[in-house]
Amino acid sequence: MTHDDVAALLGAYALDSTSEEEREEIEAHLATCPPCRAEAAAYS
Numbered sequence: 001m002t003h004d005d006v007a008a009l010l011g012a013y014a015l016d017s018t019s020e021e022e023r024e025e026i027e028a029h030l031a032t033c034p035p036c037r038a039e040a041a042a043y044s
């Protein structure tokens, strides 16, 4: 999953409405991408 893919799914991720597979990919990306972590934190 690319950064843009993850960024597009962060809203759904914050609402826990992604699939389990998507969530795992998002979390793997968040571990390596501070901007996405900040964005995810802003949603919650």
Ligand SMILES: [Zn+2]
Residues within 6 Å of the ligand: 003, 004, 006, 007, 029, 033, 035, 036
């Ligand atoms: Zn990212």
